[in-house]
Amino acid sequence: MGVGGRTPRREPLVFVWVAQPPGEPPVWVAHCQMSHPSGLPMEHQELYKHPLWYDIAFDVRPVKQECAFMRDRFERLAKRKLASAVELASGPGYHALEFSRMRIRSLAVDLEAAMVEYLREKAERQETLVEVLQGDMRDFTLPYPVDLAYTLFGSFNYLLTNQDILNHFRAVYQNLAPAGIYIVELPHPRRFLRGESVTQDTWTERRGDIEVTTRWDVDRATPDALTQVCEIRSEFEVRTRGKRRVLRTRGRQRVLFAQEIRSLAETQGLFTVREWYGSMDSKIHFDYSKKSWRMVAVLQKL
Ligand SMILES: C[S@@+](CC[C@H](N)C(=O)[O-])C[C@H]1O[C@@H](n2cnc3c(N)ncnc32)[C@H](O)[C@@H]1O
Numbered sequence: 001m002g003v004g005g006r007t008p009r010r011e012p013l014v015f016v017w018v019a020q021p022p023g024e025p026p027v028w029v030a031h032c033q034m035s036h037p038s039g040l041p042m043e044h045q046e047l048y049k050h051p052l053w054y055d056i057a058f059d060v061r062p063v064k065q066e067c068a069f070m071r072d073r074f075e076r077l078a079k080r081k082l083a084s085a086v087e088l089a090s091g092p093g094y095h096a097l098e099f100s101r102m103r104i105r106s107l108a109v110d111l112e113a114a115m116v117e118y119l120r121e122k123a124e125r126q127e128t129l130v131e132v133l134q135g136d137m138r139d140f141t142l143p144y145p146v147d148l149a150y151t152l153f154g155s156f157n158y159l160l161t162n163q164d165i166l167n168h169f170r171a172v173y174q175n176l177a178p179a180g181i182y183i184v185e186l187p188h189p190r191r192f193l194r195g196e197s198v199t200q201d202t203w204t205e206r207r208g209d210i211e212v213t214t215r216w217d218v219d220r221a222t223p224d225a226l227t228q229v230c231e232i233r234s235e236f237e238v239r240t241r242g243k244r245r246v247l248r249t250r251g252r253q254r255v256l257f258a259q260e261i262r263s264l265a266e267t268q269g270l271f272t273v274r275e276w277y278g279s280m281d282s283k284i285h286f287d288y289s290k291k292s293w294r295m296v297a298v299l300q301k302l
Pocket residue numbers: 042043048058087088089090091092093094109110111112115135136137138151152153154155158
């Protein structure tokens with residue numbers, strides 16, 4: 001079902017046995033057909049309904065440094081101290097939790113109820129204060145305007161059409177304080193511009209007795225020529241105390257280039273693009289150098 005469909009459908013998550021060679025531990029495969037309770041469909045929802053597994057698999061970034069980078073960009077461009085920030089499509093909220101530890105009022109928005117619940121509980125356990133709201137990044141309202149908004153790790157690529165992106169920019173604009181900053185971190189498009197890979201698509205992470213091996217984009221998906229949307233299939237192999245499960249997920253994401261971000265951000269007269277970086281690091285330019293592995297746009301509210 002595509003974005004924009006509106007058929008509410010709830011089906012239980014089903015784990016199915018899959019035959020394995022003799023001596024191998026049992027394999028469970030999750031099949032999940034559940035739409036979001038609002039009726040809006042979600043991409044990669046099988047994964048996002050397992051927040052703990054996502055949290056373990058993607059806990060691979062220098063979160064403190066990245067938050068310091070975002071604070072510094074805000075303070076340099078808005079010329080005031082950062083007081084509040086919202087993470088959009090927050091997932092397990094690595095950065096939202098860190099901002100709260102930095103004594104910045106921290107909010108988070110995610111569409112998936114399981115993620116929202118997970119982040120609320122995580123914040124409570126860590127005795128940090130994050131206001132977590134369930135909402136769609138294309139249309140949301142925060143309880144108060146914030147200084148900084150940020151969407152990380154390619155979550156922006158879930159905005160599949162130009163209209164989704166325009167709606168999203170309008171929603172972000174309406175929730176930002178004057179001169180507010182919006183930071184978008186996307187994959188570097190060099191794979192599509194130069195045929196070069198930048199990220200490692202298979203890795204293993206462990207927390208306690210849970211080990212998660214991620215195989216992202218197993219087909220090396222090619223974007224549709226017209227829409228630039230890819231169908232990305234990924235697998236998560238989860239091992240816990242001798243038990244092995246495989247979660248398979250598929251979802252659509254749109255490939256984006258710098259000038260599209262610029263024109264969609266600026267066309268409504270709401271934002272100007274102030275800076276580009278090749279990583280969440282102000283020393284790394286956005287170019288084809290080895291260190292430039294992301295595409296980070298820093299937008300300012302007009
Ligand atoms: C890549 S993950 C989380 C990214 C997280 N910010 C991080 O840095 O790890 C993407 C998240 O986006 C959420 N999501 C997908 N579409 C969304 C939408 N339209 N509005 C809000 N959240 C959305 C998913 O539920 C998921 O938690």
